[in-house]
Amino acid sequence: MAAGGFCKLPNGTVVVALNLPSPAADGSAAVRVLVHAQNRARALTRLRNLGLRAVYLRGNAAPPTPDEITAVLHHPDGLIWRTAPDAARGGPDLTQELWRPIRALLRRPTAQM
Numbered sequence: 001m002a003a004g005g006f007c008k009l010p011n012g013t014v015v016v017a018l019n020l021p022s023p024a025a026d027g028s029a030a031v032r033v034l035v036h037a038q039n040r041a042r043a044l045t046r047l048r049n050l051g052l053r054a055v056y057l058r059g060n061a062a063p064p065t066p067d068e069i070t071a072v073l074h075h076p077d078g079l080i081w082r083t084a085p086d087a088a089r090g091g092p093d094l095t096q097e098l099w100r101p102i103r104a105l106l107r108r109p110t111a112q113m
Helices: 040-049 066-073 102-106
Strands: 004-008 014-021 030-037 079-083
Touching (some): 014 066, 030 040, 030 066, 030 102, 066 079
Antiparallel strands (some): 014 030, 030 079
16 A cells, blocks of 8 residues: 555645556655645546556555645646655665656656667
8 A cells, every 4th residue: 555645734625645556667665645625536637637546645644744735836737756765775765866757757768779
């Protein structure tokens, strides 16, 4: 099950954060996805509409940090991702990794001839 959480903002909208397995073919790393929406159901619907069908939010074990909230609020799509930290191996230095638009994660590799 994916870890995740949410944070309700003063204006009534929510930011949902989910740690998901990478949809890439190799599936080597997990990704942290942030979604800004009117409510939790709409945030999950946005992800399901992109093809991530089995996405559920149960509990609030890993809510978004204030820095993550700022990042998703300043992105025009309100839907971003980056590699999730791996606690067992120390994880990547997230202060150096930039947030990316969701299109970069779901982009299909072109066939080489």
